[in-house]
Amino acid sequence: MVxxxxxxxxxxxxxxxxxxxxxxxxxxxxxxxxxxYEKAQEIANAAGGSVKAQAKGxxxxxxxRLLTSRWTGVPVMLLILMGVFWLTIAGAYVPSALxxxxxxxxxxxxxTGFG
Numbered sequence: 001m002v003x004x005x006x007x008x009x010x011x012x013x014x015x016x017x018x019x020x021x022x023x024x025x026x027x028x029x030x031x032x033x034x035x036x037y038e039k040a041q042e043i044a045n046a047a048g049g050s051v052k053a054q055a056k057g058x059x060x061x062x063x064x065r066l067l068t069s070r071w072t073g074v075p076v077m078l079l080i081l082m083g084v085f086w087l088t089i090a091g092a093y094v095p096s097a098l099x100x101x102x103x104x105x106x107x108x109x110x111x112t113g114f115g
Contacts, residue, residue, distance in 0.1 A: 025031075066072050 067076055
């Protein structure tokens with residue numbers, strides 16, 4: 001049976017809920033959320049994950065340990081920065097050469113043909 005909001009029964013239910021709300025301990029919300037997280041942790045532990053996911057986790061951790069260590073992190077960062085710098089210089093030459101070829105060999109001849 002659906003109770004419409006206009007009926008007297010709905011008002012009684014809302015009044016009763018309001019009265020009961022003040023009888024609950026103040027940490028009810030926190031304990032409900034904690035119980036939900038504990039149940040989620042139990043489900044996650046029961047699932048365990050696949051062997052592939054576990055191997056990926058170990059690869060990620062190894063890579064993270066190598067890239068963020070004191071002795072290898074800075075050289076790897078410098079190598080990456082040098083690679084980006086080289087790509088910026090060498091990579092900028094390719095579109096620049098294409099534009100020069102297009103403009104000087106094709107468009108320039110076309111424009112001088114009009115004059």
